Amino acid sequence: MLHTKTAWLRVAAPVAVLALALTACGGGKDSAGTKGDKKRNAADAPKTEKNPAGGGELKAGQRATGKFKEDSGKITYEVVAQKIHVGTEAEAKKLVSDAKDAKGLVAATAWVKYTNKGGGVVKDMPEVANESEIYADGRRGGLLIGAAEDGPGCEDTIEIENWKVGQSHTICQTYMIPKSAKSVEVHWAGEGQSDSPFIWKFDNAG
Template identity: 30%
Template sequence: MSHRKKLWLRAAVPATVLALALTACGGDDDASDGAGAQETGQSQDQDQDQDAQEDAPAEDEASEEPSSGSFALGETAGPAPYEYSDATAQLEITVQKLEQGDIADVEAAGVFDAEDIAGRTPYYLYVDYQHVGGEELKYGRPGSELRTTLSDGSYVPSVIMIGDLGIPGGCPASEEPDTLAEGEGFTDCDMFLIPEGTELGETVWTGADDSEFTWKLN
């Protein structure tokens, strides 16, 4: 909205007096017009600054952008949103360590057919999840958001385990609880059987807001 001031002349002033007043005060009128132009320019600048501030993204909106990052083993990422059923919680995720096992121990456990694990190397990946805010999770499985690949980028699934497989040096029975509330956490262990001569490359955890956290494994 323009703030230019308009000069209104009273009709009751005689024309001759008006003419003399305008002639004698011509310099003042010029100065007044200049001041008015300056005031108008300042007002327009203020309007433009206000429009720019309104068009700029709010800090809260910027903070809602999905986050990402690369981490070393033992480093913690997050908080990041995790959704399960109707509940949303903020989690911190730490890929703690990766341990190589002995295939002879896996064979001795007798839980796999020998031909299925021939030429394979076992690895055990430990991941810690901490509930740091939000709603209580019931039967949530945040480990399902973890995706692990070989060094060539190809996806490798973890071994589905129920309970303790009894493998020396292997994953213990799962600590995954039925409920997880703020301030609580647990450590999950994933077992991988990968072809000899290959390496695990990285593991990525994806949040409900599409945030991605990557841990290098080699």
């Protein structure tokens, strides 16, 4: 379920360390187009309980499974996008060093739960959450670099150590998206699945 716009947003790091990814929310070869532009490779894609062929659209809370190569080895993860919170433009302006960078934008934070399903122990600083991206109306948002990891229920990857099989951690990502966006999505792709990500869809009802 998408949280509507409220005065709450994650406590942020000092604005001096925050920056927007310049390739997001528009042109550039790193900006993704609509989901219709993405190729689907069902034969190689990871799987969900309702979509055994892999990839495609999922509902909030629906599980997906894929492999990801951590420094300590290739890990099989179960991934669940649980919710998204969308803030206000006024809040977004406080999160960047220059308020002009946030004109027409809002900060969207996604809570994604990862469970180690096999492959070994992740010793420290897992990178699996780096594959989570937030899209608005089919276009990737701008990653908010340096945002704090201390929102309610969010965990800081720096503090995650010895992640054993069967254990779960919830890691949040914050992206800037247009305030006029009608729909918001969380994308995640396992190893070799950049062309066939899992997509959890949320309505922006704020």
